[in-house]
Amino acid sequence: SRIHHALSDPLRLTILYLIKDQPLCVCVINRFMRLAGSKLSYHLNILKESGLIEGEYRGNWIIYSLTGTGREYVR
Numbered sequence: 001s002r003i004h005h006a007l008s009d010p011l012r013l014t015i016l017y018l019i020k021d022q023p024l025c026v027c028v029i030n031r032f033m034r035l036a037g038s039k040l041s042y043h044l045n046i047l048k049e050s051g052l053i054e055g056e057y058r059g060n061w062i063i064y065s066l067t068g069t070g071r072e073y074v075r
Contacts (some may be wrong), residue, residue, distance in 0.1 A: 007073060008052035016052060016066065016074045017019050023056075023065035031071070 006012055011033065018024060018032055030040055044064065047053045052070035055062040066074060 002050040003052065003073070006046050006052055009043070009046075012047055015043060015047060015064075016070060019053065019064050020068055020074050023041070023063045025058075025061040025063050027061070029064065 012034065015029060018029055019074065026040065026044070029038070029044075033040060035043075044055070045052070047070075048055060051067055053064050054067050055064050057063075
């Protein structure tokens with residue numbers, strides 16, 4: 001049910017399609033989304049908790065990419 005909840009929001013679907021082809025940092029995702037930082041963080045957290053994306057720390061940045069499960073839903 002977490003996956004269905006995560007996929008039910010158009011903003012979260014947009015985030016998934018943004019990182020479909022390559023991992024992106026929050027700053028790049030936010031340039032496309034133009035959301036307040038807290039709102040973007042909220043949506044990224046829902047996607048992470050559902051297992052659709054994962055975040056990897058690289059220095060001061062978190063790079064988000066699709067998980068195997070995420071790739072099954074985003075084609």
